[in-house]
Amino acid sequence: MCRTLISSAMLALVLITPLAAAGEAPLRATVTVEAAQVIRRVPPLWLGQNMEWVWKGQGLFEEDGSGAKPGVVELIKAMTPGLIRYPGGSLANTFRWANSIGPLAQRRPVTNFFEKTGEVPLLGFDDFMKFTQEVGARGAMITVNCNLWPGKREDSGTAQEAAAWVAYANAKIGAAPVAIGMDARGEDWRDSQYWAKQRAANGHPEPYDVMYWEIGNEVYASEQGAGLTPDTYAARVVEFSRLMKQVDPKIKIGVIDWRSGGWRQVPVKVAAEEGVADFRIVHDYPASGKFLFNYNTGFRDTGDRAYVFTSKAGKHALAVTAWSRPLKGVAAQMRVELDGRVLGVETVKAVSGEKGEVTDTFTYFCDLQAGRHELRLRFLNPDPDEGQPYRDLYLKSIVLQPEGGEAQPIEIQTLELMMVKAAGTAEKLIPDPVPNAKAALGVLPYHRTEYGGMTGGEWDRCCDQKSAILSARMAQASLIDPNCEGANFWCIKSAAFRILESTPEGGFRYAPGGIVFRALAPLSEGEAVMTRYEGPTLMASWVGFPRKRGWVSAVAVKIPACLAVNLLSYHPTRPIAVTVVCNGIDIAPGKARLIAMDGPGPEAMNADGQPPVITMREEWIHAVPDNTTIVLGPCTVATVVFER
Numbered sequence: 001m002c003r004t005l006i007s008s009a010m011l012a013l014v015l016i017t018p019l020a021a022a023g024e025a026p027l028r029a030t031v032t033v034e035a036a037q038v039i040r041r042v043p044p045l046w047l048g049q050n051m052e053w054v055w056k057g058q059g060l061f062e063e064d065g066s067g068a069k070p071g072v073v074e075l076i077k078a079m080t081p082g083l084i085r086y087p088g089g090s091l092a093n094t095f096r097w098a099n100s101i102g103p104l105a106q107r108r109p110v111t112n113f114f115e116k117t118g119e120v121p122l123l124g125f126d127d128f129m130k131f132t133q134e135v136g137a138r139g140a141m142i143t144v145n146c147n148l149w150p151g152k153r154e155d156s157g158t159a160q161e162a163a164a165w166v167a168y169a170n171a172k173i174g175a176a177p178v179a180i181g182m183d184a185r186g187e188d189w190r191d192s193q194y195w196a197k198q199r200a201a202n203g204h205p206e207p208y209d210v211m212y213w214e215i216g217n218e219v220y221a222s223e224q225g226a227g228l229t230p231d232t233y234a235a236r237v238v239e240f241s242r243l244m245k246q247v248d249p250k251i252k253i254g255v256i257d258w259r260s261g262g263w264r265q266v267p268v269k270v271a272a273e274e275g276v277a278d279f280r281i282v283h284d285y286p287a288s289g290k291f292l293f294n295y296n297t298g299f300r301d302t303g304d305r306a307y308v309f310t311s312k313a314g315k316h317a318l319a320v321t322a323w324s325r326p327l328k329g330v331a332a333q334m335r336v337e338l339d340g341r342v343l344g345v346e347t348v349k350a351v352s353g354e355k356g357e358v359t360d361t362f363t364y365f366c367d368l369q370a371g372r373h374e375l376r377l378r379f380l381n382p383d384p385d386e387g388q389p390y391r392d393l394y395l396k397s398i399v400l401q402p403e404g405g406e407a408q409p410i411e412i413q414t415l416e417l418m419m420v421k422a423a424g425t426a427e428k429l430i431p432d433p434v435p436n437a438k439a440a441l442g443v444l445p446y447h448r449t450e451y452g453g454m455t456g457g458e459w460d461r462c463c464d465q466k467s468a469i470l471s472a473r474m475a476q477a478s479l480i481d482p483n484c485e486g487a488n489f490w491c492i493k494s495a496a497f498r499i500l501e502s503t504p505e506g507g508f509r510y511a512p513g514g515i516v517f518r519a520l521a522p523l524s525e526g527e528a529v530m531t532r533y534e535g536p537t538l539m540a541s542w543v544g545f546p547r548k549r550g551w552v553s554a555v556a557v558k559i560p561a562c563l564a565v566n567l568l569s570y571h572p573t574r575p576i577a578v579t580v581v582c583n584g585i586d587i588a589p590g591k592a593r594l595i596a597m598d599g600p601g602p603e604a605m606n607a608d609g610q611p612p613v614i615t616m617r618e619e620w621i622h623a624v625p626d627n628t629t630i631v632l633g634p635c636t637v638a639t640v641v642f643e644r
Contacts, residue, residue, distance in 0.1 A: 026575040026631060029535025031554045033565060036584035037530035040482050042557055044138050045082035045212075047475065047517065047524050048488035049499060050450065051131075052088035053100065054112050057123035058493040060500070060508075065104040065122060068131055071508045075500060076135040076492065079517050080524045083212060085141040085449055085488050086128045090114070092143035092217045093224055094155040097165045100124030102202055111155050125168070126199075129208050141212040141254075141449065141488070142169070144244075146236050147219065149226045156226075158183035159236070162213075163243040164195050169210040170248045171196035178247050192247050214254040214281050214449065215240050220263050230262035234269045241276045252278035257446060259284055271444055279485060280446040304378040307398065309410050313370040317401040320377070321361045324348040327391030333380040334393060338366060339373055345380070348393060359396050375410070415572035415602055419466065419635070447486040448478055452497030452513070462496040465614055466602035466635050468512035471497070472568055475520055476555045480528055489517060502609040511606060512599070515616040519595040519639040523566055526559035535576070552576055552632065563587060566639045569632040572602040578630045580640070588643045592623045596638040 052058050060072050087095045094111040100121035101107070109118030123131075132140050144165060145157030160183035167180065177193040199205070215237045219225025225233070233256065241253040255270045256263070257280035270277045324332035331351075336343045343364040350360040379393045398410040451474050452462060461467065471489060478487035492499045499514035510518055533550040551571045557564045563585055569576050599614035606612045623642060632638060 045486035048083040146216040164189040167192035167195035321396040325392040332393035464605040472516035522564040523557040593641040602635040
């Protein structure tokens with residue numbers, strides 16, 4: 001047993017916020033690493049990415065087809081990527097892979113799903129495979145087009161086309177040919193040797209050995225899948241898989257897992273077909289925007305909240321509107337304090353139900369001085385930390401009414417509340433095993449192929465600091481879930497979530513999402529071990545999950561030469577001083593490697609092509625005995641790699 005000790009002076013991981021600089025002390029927490037308690041070996045495909053073929057590979061590739069622009073390969077390679085997915089989510093819905101191979105001048109247009117116009121693929125399949133090899137990716141995942149577009153046969157996909165893609169990728173020249181044949185459009189896809197020779201003619205005689213193939217993307221949505229039903233999709237998976245596996249029996253086939261309506265049973269139906277499906281593709285995304293941050297009445301609380309507002313001098317009416325979920329007939333109790341003075345202790349009896357919204361309003365008359373005030377609401381009898389039944393307090397609105405003036409609503413969607421709700425989403429999205437699957441197949445593992453940060457607004461906020469942190473939490477949750485084989489962040493570069501962004505000089509750097517995944521890279525191999533947290537907690541509100549969570553989450557991976565500990569702080573305004581304790585492992589005193597995010601706060605965001613405000617720091621620090629403090633700034637990430 002040993003204790004890992006790090007100097008707080010040497011590990012000020014981010015700039016202290018103005019609030020902290022004004023005298024507010026950091027919160028304190030302890031993270032204990034139990035190195036002897038192994039959760040599982042880190043799956044080699046855990047930390048994956050996505051690529052989009054359109055718009056010249058999102059501007060990452062030279063227009064003459066010679067490959068990635070300077071700096072791109074080095075940045076992605078440093079992240080030790082697992083699977084890289086192609087041709088890019090919804091873009092697979094209309095992708096015709098055979099149009100993307102061969103010399104650039106001879107390629108044919110492919111329909112850009114988003115713009116509904118033709119575009120010649122600069123980032124074709126061979127270019128993509130070259131890129132995955134250059135960055136040292138551990139594999140590729142290909143999403144094949146399985147759609148049936150009415151009146152657009154040229155954009156639809158067929159099992160023969162998918163099988164020919166497998167042949168082009170994997171067939172070995174000289175092997176016995178596998179017939180593929182004619183598809184429903186009347187296109188002849190010949191046999192596996194034809195496509196192996198085509199690959200060799202294009203400069204790639206050796207097979208690529210692509211093992212992971214996903215059948216369709218989001219086809220449960222009518223605008224994505226041309227109205228495919230669960231039954232028709234399941235039937236197409238069986239058809240596609242059997243023909244593709246005739247070409248290469250070693251490949252693994254992924255089936256969509258969408259938890260809505262009849263789609264819930266698709267993995268069960270497909271798993272019942274011997275040898276068809278090998279993994280699930282979970283399409284259950286982190287809730288974002290208005291849904292996440294305005295859940296039900298907009299506030300669901302099991303702790304206490306403070307709201308700061310300013311007013312003019314004079315008499316005011318303060319109206320607090322709320323409702324509750326009773327526990328065993330006892331309603332929620334709420335204490336209302338203004339500037340440290342108790343205005344009232346209330347029993348919130350109103351219960352909203354199917355007949356419409358019912359609320360209680362509590363009004364207080366106050367004589368206020370001009371300036372800043374703090375309103376604090378305390379939930380006095382919250383539900384138990386674990387399990388159900390439970391009691392909840394929902395806050396609907398707070399309105400300040402000056403005498404003779406206009407009502408002034410007080411914003412109840414604070415940054416702290418947003419992080420409370422969002423931090424629990426990662427656990428909420430860990431799927432259950434597929435029920436009723438054949439015993440011989442066991443539980444189908446899953447891949448989470450598309451996810452990004454959870455935003456506080458709309459798409460234009462997807463690259464802010466808090467979204468990057470919450471994306472990393474999804475990766476943490478996937479790391480320790482024994483049924484998860486991989487998690488692919490969206491996307492290396494796109495209009496919203498992205499790993500890379502442009503510099504003012506025209507090069508590339510890590511976006512905030514890239515910084516957190518660069519920080520996670522040291523955990524990409526080894527054994528994930530148990531961590532325990534003690535310290536200040538947030539109270540999350542998702543039904544059916546443990547209610548209390550820490551403001552810091554941690555994962556740790558034990559590697560023969562080192563121990564990597566990744567820490568995330570969700571708190572939007574307060575720094576947190578973390579004590580790291582390591583049990584069951586010997587850590588060499590002296591140097592440790594630090595990868596950390598420096599950023600001004602949760603809503604900060606870099607502008608593509610402009611100087612960054614959120615940056616990455618990678619440096620050597622010193623492990624000092626008898627000092628265990630690490631200071632994490634608000635809404636930040638840091639990984640410390642200790643030598644053994």
